[in-house]
Amino acid sequence: MSESPTVERARPETELSGVGIGLVAEVGVVARMADPPPPPSAAASQEPADVERKRARQALAAVAADLRDRAAQAGGDAADVLEAQALMAEDFSLAAAVEEGVKAGRTAARAIYEAFAGYREALAGAGEYLAARVADLDDIRNRAIAASLGLPPPGVPELPHPYVLVATDLAPADTATLDLSKVVALVTVEGGPTSHTAILARSRGIPAMVGCAGAARLRDGDEVLVDPAHHVVVLNPEPARVGAARAAAAAVVGSAGAVGAGATADGKAVALLANIGGPDDVAGALAAGAEGVGLLRTEFLYLDAEHAPSVEEQEGIYRRIFTELGDRRVVVRVLDAGADKPLAFLPVGKEPNPALGLRGIRALRAHPDILRDQLAAIARAQSGTSTTVWVMAPMVGEPAEAEWFVAQARRAGLATAGVMIEVPSAALLTEEILVSAAFVSLGTNDLAQYALAADRQLGTLAHLLDPWHPAVLRLIGISAGAAASAGKPIGVCGESAADPLLACVLVGLGVGSLSMAPTALGAVRATLGRYTYDECVRMAGLARSAGSAAQARAVVREAADEL
Structure with a gap:
């Protein structure tokens, strides 16, 4: 601190x-x-249209160039985000809308403001993923307006x-x-x-x-x-609270360097894995002590593409990841897209509630060629490497969907296929799902969203989206119990795994592996090592019996302090 x-x-x-x-x-x-610049005046421009047109084009170009400079400095996930923003600033249809505004007599700043307003409204109503990009759009707009007025960027x-x-x-x-x-x-x-x-x-x-x-x-x-x-x-x-916080911070920082296989104090193994979003994340995950990858998000291959990537393109990227991982395990989540992450080559139509629409496994079943090529690329990339490759499908809600996915994976030559448990129906039907699936992985972010009927993107509901909620923990317990009965693996790849004390609760519920952001691995490894498996089970029981997330967190923290 x-x-x-x-x-x-x-x-x-x-x-x-x-x-x-x-x-x-x-x-x-x-x-x-x-605060961002106020909306520019709607008064007619006193400058010729050509002057305003040039000013607007230069402003958008300057913003795109600045974002790319920042991307080069940032690297990693941040670079991908900034590159996507730069592409927004260079969007052809946006430029056309600005052009129309200038023709109508608007200043460059006002034309930019009005053009972005239309896009903003469309994104805000386009589902969870794109609604979350509204803040990105506002930032580009504010920077472009400032540039057109000769002001420093916010x-x-x-x-x-x-x-x-x-x-x-x-x-x-x-x-x-x-x-x-x-x-x-x-x-x-x-x-x-x-x-x-x-x-x-x-x-x-x-x-x-x-x-x-x-x-x-x-x-x-x-x-x-x-x-x-x-x-x-x-x-x-x-002052006393600050002192206590400094001491706790020092303990967390000290634990960040913990290495070795994850386990409870009495030696029960708990695989500690990393969530990654592409090949550039592998080195950092391994440096942080990841025992493998529990979630490889593959959307990075698709989201900015006008056409589906070829099998050869995908194979090369997957092989790079597998080679760097060596003989470790990697769980590859196939494309998680649909109405809330629209792709030009995967049309699903307009839906009134995209979060509940044609997404995940539903979208892939509607476009099986996309899944066929992805599974073929993964299988080809695995050939000749020592990596243990598992594949899993997102947003599975019932056994028939799991059975269909497993059949597609096996047809491609991939022996270990499982599913994500992200909706309550899947948690409740885990026993039936595991008849065909080789494993399940809990996506606690979406599981909380659907179980608690709270949109993940709404700040006003953020207090409800708590993985400590007993309803979410009970669903996890049901799923873990079914996995234990079937003798098949169950893990968590949601961000709840990154909370050290909640990680102990998850282990107590029966979860066998935890996958998280690499920066959290050390603290989770150290915390798990302080408690026996029976103590984790006790903490899980306390949390499940609580009446709220806050109460669950409080009773577990009190119990942990006493142990």
Whole structure:
């Protein structure tokens, strides 16, 4: 935990709740992001249309170039996000909409504003994945407007001392290139556990609190304690609380270097794996001590493509990943796309509620050629390597879907095929699903969303999306019990696995492997090693019997402290 300027506490200690990202608490003074530029005037331009047209084109080009520069600096997941933003700024149809605005007599700034407004409305109603990109679109718009007016782009304040960055929301361009010697934590009013702020905070190891509505009242210079493990931001924290947080942070940091196979204190093995999004993530995962990969997201091959990648293109990328992993295990999730992640070559039509629409396994069954090519590429890439390759299907809801997927995998020459348990029906029918599936993997992010009827992208519902919720834990317990009876593996690849104490609960429920962001592996490994399997079972029982997520977390923490 870093040091920060001493601020006299003039107000009583106040807790603000949100969704915590990370394990280490940080204390610092608040520095707020500047508000975005106001909407440009709708008054007619006093300049010729050619001048405004050139100004608008140059502004969008400058924004795209700046985003690519930032991508080059950031690397990894952040680079992919920023490259996607740059493509948005260069979108042909967006440029055409700006052109129409200029022709109608608008200034460059106003034409840009109005063009983005149409896209913003479309994205906001297009389902979970694209709705989450609205903040990205707003950031590009604000940067382009500023460029067209000759103003500096909105961005992170530059201060000579460490601080906690507070904003309504943060764009990828802001989070990807943060100076971590100055920014000790992030707090956003909006956003959820799958927002870009959350994703990039995890990948860069920055403590964060998202969906913290109370943060709107924080002001520059306020002293705050950001405690993601307890899902609170504490305004004017008491000295004793800061001291306790510093001690806990030191313990977490000290455990980050823990290596070796995952196991409880009495030696029950628990495979600790990494979630990765592409070949560039493998080295970091192995360096963090991952025993393998529990979730290889393959969407990176598809989302920016106008045409489905060929079998040869896919094979080359998969082979690169498998070769680097050596003789470890990798669980490849086949394309998880559909109405909420629309692809030009995988049309599903307009749906009123895309989160409940033709997605995951449903979309693949509607377009079996996409799955056939992907499975063929995976099988060909596995040939000649020592990697143990498992494949799994997303959003499976019933045994027939599992049976269909397993048949496709075997036809491609892949012997070990399983499914993700992400919807309550699949959790309740795990016993029947495992008649054909070789394993199951719990996607706790979506499982919580569907079990609790709370949209993952809505900051106003972030407090409901808690994997500690007893309803979610009971579903996990049902699935784990079925897997034990069938003698087949069950793991968790949702971010709940990255919470060290919840990891112990998951093991106590019967989960045999945990896959998470690589930055969380050390702390989870160290925490598991403190408790016996029976103690994990006891903690799981306490959590399942609780009446709320907050109560479950509290009773387990109390029990863990006593053990």
